[in-house]
Amino acid sequence: MHINDAIQFAFHALQGYRSRTYLMLLAMAIGVASVVLLTSLGEGARLYVTQQFSSLGTNLLIVLPGRSETTGGMPPVMGETPRDLTLQDVQALQRSRYVKQLAPIVVGAAPVSYQQLEREVMIMGSTASLFSVRQLILSRGQFLPEQEITRAAPVCVLGYTLNKELFGSLSSLGKWVRVSEYRCRVIGVLEEEGVSLGMDMGEVLIMPAASAQALFNINSVFRVLVETRSQDEMEKARQDVIEIISARHDGEDDITVLSQDALLSTFDRILTALTYSLGGIAAISLLVAGIMIMNVMLVAAAQRTAEIGLLKALGAPRKQIIILFLTESACLSLLGAMLGLIFGLVGNWVLQGYFPDFPFQAPDWALWAAVGVALSTGIIFGLLPARHAANLDPVLALSGR
Amino acid sequence: MIKLEHVARTFKVGGELVHGLDDVSLDIKAGDYISIMGPSGSGKSTLLNAIGLLDKLDEGRYLLDGSDVTELSELEQARVRREKIGFVFQTFHLIPRLTAAENVALPLTLAGVDHDEREQRVNEALESLSLSNRGHHRPDQLSGGQRQRVAIARAVVTKPVVLLADEPTGNLDHASGIEVINILEDLNQRGITLLLVTHDIELGERAHRIIHMMDGKVLS
Ligand SMILES: Nc1ncnc2c1ncn2[C@@H]1O[C@H](COP(=O)(O)OP(=O)(O)OP(=O)(O)O)[C@@H](O)[C@H]1O
Ligand SMILES: [Mg+2]
Numbered sequence: 003m004h005i006n007d008a009i010q011f012a013f014h015a016l017q018g019y020r021s022r023t024y025l026m027l028l029a030m031a032i033g034v035a036s037v038v039l040l041t042s043l044g045e046g047a048r049l050y051v052t053q054q055f056s057s058l059g060t061n062l063l064i065v066l067p068g069r070s071e072t073t074g075g076m077p078p079v080m081g082e083t084p085r086d087l088t089l090q091d092v093q094a095l096q097r098s099r100y101v102k103q104l105a106p107i108v109v110g111a112a113p114v115s116y117q118q119l120e121r122e123v124m125i126m127g128s129t130a131s132l133f134s135v136r137q138l139i140l141s142r143g144q145f146l147p148e149q150e151i152t153r154a155a156p157v158c159v160l161g162y163t164l165n166k167e168l169f170g171s172l173s174s175l176g177k178w179v180r181v182s183e184y185r186c187r188v189i190g191v192l193e194e195e196g197v198s199l200g201m202d203m204g205e206v207l208i209m210p211a212a213s214a215q216a217l218f219n220i221n222s223v224f225r226v227l228v229e230t231r232s233q234d235e236m237e238k239a240r241q242d243v244i245e246i247i248s249a250r251h252d253g254e255d256d257i258t259v260l261s262q263d264a265l266l267s268t269f270d271r272i273l274t275a276l277t278y279s280l281g282g283i284a285a286i287s288l289l290v291a292g293i294m295i296m297n298v299m300l301v302a303a304a305q306r307t308a309e310i311g312l313l314k315a316l317g318a319p320r321k322q323i324i325i326l327f328l329t330e331s332a333c334l335s336l337l338g339a340m341l342g343l344i345f346g347l348v349g350n351w352v353l354q355g356y357f358p359d360f361p362f363q364a365p366d367w368a369l370w371a372a373v374g375v376a377l378s379t380g381i382i383f384g385l386l387p388a389r390h391a392a393n394l395d396p397v398l399a400l401s402g403r
Numbered sequence: 404m405i406k407l408e409h410v411a412r413t414f415k416v417g418g419e420l421v422h423g424l425d426d427v428s429l430d431i432k433a434g435d436y437i438s439i440m441g442p443s444g445s446g447k448s449t450l451l452n453a454i455g456l457l458d459k460l461d462e463g464r465y466l467l468d469g470s471d472v473t474e475l476s477e478l479e480q481a482r483v484r485r486e487k488i489g490f491v492f493q494t495f496h497l498i499p500r501l502t503a504a505e506n507v508a509l510p511l512t513l514a515g516v517d518h519d520e521r522e523q524r525v526n527e528a529l530e531s532l533s534l535s536n537r538g539h540h541r542p543d544q545l546s547g548g549q550r551q552r553v554a555i556a557r558a559v560v561t562k563p564v565v566l567l568a569d570e571p572t573g574n575l576d577h578a579s580g581i582e583v584i585n586i587l588e589d590l591n592q593r594g595i596t597l598l599l600v601t602h603d604i605e606l607g608e609r610a611h612r613i614i615h616m617m618d619g620k621v622l623s
Binding site: 003004007011014015017018308309311312313314315316317318319320321322396397400401 | 448452455457458477478481482484485486490492496498499500501505509510512513514515557561
């Protein structure tokens with residue numbers, strides 16, 4: 003028997019039992035569509051995070067006080083109190099030949115007021131280089147002035163939202179705002195920007211690092227963002243940073259240097275695993291669809307007993323009957339898979355319309371895997387009914403006994 | 404051409420043994436026209452199924468065209484059915500979702516005959532049974548007599564040597580029954596060996612030879 007004849011025979015049979023066929027197709031399609039949608043969600047999350055990280059700037063090292071045992075992990079929560087990182091340490095780092103530029107970061111919260119309006123605001127102390135290290139954009143005015151890291155100055159740059167809240171539609175440039183018991187002059191306003199790495203740059207007030215330290219009465223910095231000269235020198239830069247600091251800290255290796263790559267690959271691993279497990283969960287619905295196909299094909303074999311007897315009388319051996327039934331379940335599952343792909347891709351497209359920032363995109367492997375799993379469940383679960391049909395006694399089948 | 408030697412087929416029903424065929428020996432020549440008669444349960448269908456290789460034998464030997472087909476494998480038996488045997492059933496056994504032409508083509512399709520040759524042979528078969536204009540109709544659009552003619556076309560499209568008809572007129576009115584018998588006799592005239600099971604004495608007596616059965620035994 004030619005394969006296209008077998009397929010045609012299968013299609014005739016599927017058309018002969020229409021409502022059942024549609025239900026099966028739907029079950030299979032839902033299974034495949036859920037694989038597509040769920041893996042798109044996982045893959046989208048991965049792409050989203052990757053994008054967020056690259057907006058942070060490339061060749062970036064993050065230096066934080068405290069030693070962590072495993073590189074790329076989180077700084078220790080407990081144990082010996084690490085020595086603080088100071089602005090003098092930052093100055094020393096600046097002299098490393100691998101460092102292109104760096105920005106210390108001092109953070110804290112303080113009330114900020116202009117006339118009667120007051121807000122509790124996140125204060126970020128840094129230097130002029132933060133502007134290019136974090137790839138910030140100004141909507142008005144200028145950023146912090148280029149000056150010695152250790153020098154304070156009564157100036158500040160406001161986040162977009164904060165500026166709106168304090169000044170409304172009035173111009174804020176040149177105005178003096180009160181930060182706790184200090185005063186500073188607004189010299190710039192940031193462009194509207196989303197949340198970057200969990201820090202909402204719209205709500206922040208940026209001032210020179212030394213001013214912030216005075217404000218919070220501390221000598222330490224929260225962390226230092228270091229931009230290296232090139233991607234290849236990241237590791238050397240890392241070593242150099244550790245050496246410079248430990249030389250200054252009596253030979254104690256008491257800082258943690260995270261690279262953006264390390265963070266990124268950690269997230270990448272986590273989110274890829276998430277995508278796989280979402281795909282796996284969705285694949286269970288494919289399995290359910292497979293079991294439904296088995297059930298339907300068993301019913302089909304029972305309903306078409308006389309037909310199977312006839313095929314045997316016309317000279318079809320067992321093998322051929324198995325092939326005919328398998329073709330039928332394979333067509334069913336393949337068609338269902340195609341339908342599911344269409345559902346899934348349309349679903350992605352619709353979701354993309356609602357969430358334009360989040361990249362909904364099913365990974366290629368998921369598309370292949372979904373169709374492959376659908377087809378193989380169709381065949382595997384079709385095998386039992388096919389064998390059942392092939393083993394029918396033709397005499398009994400034909401006599402309807 | 405068909406030779407049965409001391410053939411037996413026994414069924415177990417509950418704890419009891421029922422003799423479907425009991426020490427049956429038969430010799431049927433090529434081109435014979437034989438009717439098989441007897442009361443219900445006498446083993447007529449069992450005999451036909453045995454000759455058609457649809458059922459296995461418990462004892463005895465079956466020679467078809469001079470070769471022993473008793474011990475053939477499942478695959479080889481299917482091949483013999485496909486090449487040498489045509490079946491006509493009381494209930495037609497047409498596949499309802501296929502057209503008349505597709506039903507007739509089915510044995511050729513299963514045998515892997517090319518589309519073109521298939522079409523030609525199906526058309527010939529339909530034409531010889533005056534069904535040329537019915538090829539595209541589905542079984543439920545045909546009368547009983549027409550359905551049985553489609554079934555006969557399907558049985559002969561592979562050019563078998565023997566035609567096994569188990570009460571082919573059982574579901575037909577008298578006139579259609581006569582018409583079907585005429586067709587079968589016509590096929591026999593053109594050389595096919597015809598074995599006909601019937602309850603109708605008038606029809607049965609038209610055969611060249613009548614086999615009477617009783618309790619699984621051949622009486623004459
Ligand atoms: N598969 C089977 N299992 C059990 N008993 C069977 C089976 N097939 C046939 N028999 C028995 O064998 C005997 C012969 O049956 P068969 O069908 O050959 O009769 P028949 O002459 O064709 O009768 P009818 O005229 O009613 O069609 C009967 O007693 C029947 O009950
Ligand atoms: Mg019978």
